[in-house]
Amino acid sequence: MKWLDGLTVKSSRHLAQSTSRRSLLTKLGMFAVGTAASIPLLPVARASGTGGPGYPGVAPQTSGLPGDPGDPTQCEYWRYCAIDGFLCSCCGGTQNSCPPGTEMSPLTWIGTCLNPADGKNYIISYNDCCGKTSCGRCLCNRNERDTPTYRVQTNNDTNWCLGTESTVYTCSTGVVLGVALDQGAP
Amino acid sequence: MKWLDGLTVKSSRHLAQSTSRRSLLTKLGMFAVGTAASIPLLPVARASGTGGPGYPGVAPQTSGLPGDPGDPTQCEYWRYCAIDGFLCSCCGGTQNSCPPGTEMSPLTWIGTCLNPADGKNYIISYNDCCGKTSCGRCLCNRNERDTPTYRVQTNNDTNWCLGTESTVYTCSTGVVLGVALDQGAP
Amino acid sequence: MKNKAFGCIYSLCIGAVALAQTVNAELAAENIPNVERLSAPYSENLLYVHDGDFESIVAGKVVLLDVAASSHNYKGALDAAQFPSFIASKRKDELYVAETFYSRGTRGERTDVLTIYDKYSLKPVAEIPLPGGKRGMTVTHRYTMQLIDDDKYLLLFNFTPAASIMLIDLQSREILNEVFIPGCSLAYPTGERGFSSLCGNGSMFSAQFDKKGRVTHQEKLQPFFSVAKDPLFDKPVYVGANAYFPSYKGQLYPVDLSGKTPQPKTPWSLLSAEEETANWRPGGWQIATVDDEGLIYVLMHKDGLDGSHKGGGSEVWVYEPSTQKRLKKITLRNWGVSVEVTGGKTQYLVVTNADMQLDVYKANSGEWLKMIGDVAAMPFSLHAIR
């Protein structure tokens, strides 16, 4: 749901852009780089690495791993190609760990994302972190290879806080499981 | 808390002004009419009747009562001189009634507001409506004669959903109790 | 009240009220308490706006909105917690919310219930406990909960991740049965008293119940679409007993759900050759809807590609399914995300825009009429009365 990215909801209510780069239009413009002007919000533009400077007031990070380029606090980060939710990297966790006090869901949906560093497709497991109220920071939605609920293992609309003590959703990670067998959907 | 008016919270996150008159700056500018430029958001400006067109996408109302001027969906409406919360007029209620399914609190805080129609000060009872989650529409805060919690009967920071089945706050009304004895604080 | 300081509120109020009666006040003292009640019948232009608020999923709501009224559009709201499901009865004065609570808000003991609201007071009047902690939670989706057989029975989707459909008798308020649907999802009303589900292999599962809730028929169809090449959206629109499923790439798949066995019909394209070249595709959240005449409205975007299917669109295209003809294109004033058409004499196309505000258009002309603001944080699902 590309209209989600950067748009944090209530934000759609009386919206300020006074002091910072918080205008939705600005954000949209930023993401429009490299994609057709007719789809101002195209999420895939982010995956292409042409994304902008990320969420205002969120300090950049790296995963620290060689061969893992990009900033895990940005929606454009390569692992997030099918993510839907708040980035744990902005919430007290990292790209592959949950914030303190939450529980990582053992059940997840799966994405297949291209790592620009080695040109390989990786299987990414979007383990949700559960048990505290929505983080509310760095809302990001991308839908590469996302399928509807009837192929649920690649569906990101499902609340994947399952098998956890609480089903309350806090934020989402993108954990590397390994290189994909082929380029196709799992 | 003047920074509350018009600003609906999450709104402070990535904020749009793209398609409508929803810029906070615009709103602030609007309310600045008639007041010193150094306080861009001065709530009292609203009471002065110089307010702007209200909350975007909220249709105007009248109370229908002779001698009761103004629009109860606007923060500037005279009865709201010490209100703090979501206007029930925007939430399924009116200036003096609660939305369906909520319960009106029997305990309230009190304001003393000048009715511009007759030049008289009225005692206004800000009965909260309780039992459903925050309405989220038409957040308005004005603090004329508001006192701290130690003089609680004129304090609007208190959750006045008291004596109700649930203390969960939904929205606020401004009920006319009668003309004030004098201009002073109660 | 033990607190002397508070007595003064009342003495003050009483004093003030008494005074108001003596000093020739313009405005009389007003009644307390004073709570609104919705009047019957509902406006035909009423829309249930289901808030999919990500920021506070445990505290969501469904707003009742009269999109045609010149004022007081917002009629009230129901609470709906933790990826809830909502549906309104058309036959009874009841609204249904399936929801989940924790004893400590976000943690503690889990309780799932079906809450039944009175349509006019908007108060909960009954609750059916949902045992097993299995209620399916997804971003607000109409087909997680459906009514069948003149609203006498309710279908509810479970997901643990074992998927099943529960059948609830709304008269006795009992759970009658639970049918497991491995590899399938959601409940599309089917036949006299049954449902179908789409399945991960491109097929459909279908079941029928008798009045006691016993399964009288169930079957799994042969695959009729390719999930790998062109998945169907799991959000069809119904014209009578025919469900129309748009596909990611702009085909429309009709499935006749009038009998016990679903009958997939030949799909047809929503696109001209040029439109296909320009990669026009359906996209958004509630991507399609239907009006009283059975015309189908689909939210479309250009330059579609893998991953653009939830991105919303700039235009709404209107089709007559009987002739497979497109009747018109409505260019939206603002980028759209979800669409619905209200019923009644004048039908309104309501579009959740990218700013999460609701744009109201005349359905027949496509003329933009107004924006209704701040109705919900994330008005993802819009339910007209139809």
Add this chain to the structure above:
Amino acid sequence: MKNKAFGCIYSLCIGAVALAQTVNAELAAENIPNVERLSAPYSENLLYVHDGDFESIVAGKVVLLDVAASSHNYKGALDAAQFPSFIASKRKDELYVAETFYSRGTRGERTDVLTIYDKYSLKPVAEIPLPGGKRGMTVTHRYTMQLIDDDKYLLLFNFTPAASIMLIDLQSREILNEVFIPGCSLAYPTGERGFSSLCGNGSMFSAQFDKKGRVTHQEKLQPFFSVAKDPLFDKPVYVGANAYFPSYKGQLYPVDLSGKTPQPKTPWSLLSAEEETANWRPGGWQIATVDDEGLIYVLMHKDGLDGSHKGGGSEVWVYEPSTQKRLKKITLRNWGVSVEVTGGKTQYLVVTNADMQLDVYKANSGEWLKMIGDVAAMPFSLHAIR
């Protein structure tokens, strides 16, 4: 798991992981589950950001924020529901949240508890039930809950509207006593083991407890300020055992709270004659704070008048209480609403701005350093470690 379709998730994953080890993948498979834990000691620049989110009061939170870190500022969060109170122990590894739940989210049976969190896991480790449904609820306010006597006891404000202060023993985790404070409000730590409250007639109530929680002393002072003419804000700052209460019109009222009887001292003005003429006044939500040197920071606005006291301000003025001198004026980059100064080697002035974002300044120079974004919907109350 009964659902065959789901098995494939795992077989897929296992297959993929195995593969990753054979095809010379750049990135290795990562550990699941993986949950962060805060390390001891906390950063001295940590700030507890209490979200007063009006939109979803039943689903609030307290965010732990390292304002000095160059990345990973947001360290985690605690839930805090329904006009909650929050305080962190400085002596023990515990954080406290007083909160209220309903069995059906917004309705049903009420449960009030004091939840005790472990500082490093951010998990609730204990809960003290608060009987009577009397917990005081107000827009987030530090003085609804306080720690005394080396954090051995906790004071909690009740309001029904009968006002009282509860004394809780944090070692035995028992409620020891409840003192009614008719016409008064909140709890300001006082003396060896007690509290004071401001009262509606401009006076102060004060009480002392012994170690068993029995009241050993209580008294009500004579009025020392005029609520009608110039109310004191109910949000003082402490320098040692002296509490400083700013007034609406810019006077500062010191009250020595070191002994069992509060000692109000002569108030002094925060304003020059010209500033008074220009109606400079304190205003905002958390209007004042103090740094490690005991300097007092007050958020100020010009052209103040009746009703402007919660409006925030454009400048922060810094005072040395011992000399009653103003040391400097900091002109804010953005209109401010709440202020706090973090402790430690480099102290930071953090200001909640009108867009509800946090501006970070160097406290000593007033230099703006950065904005930390989207930490909370409404970061009204900021608690430094001090």
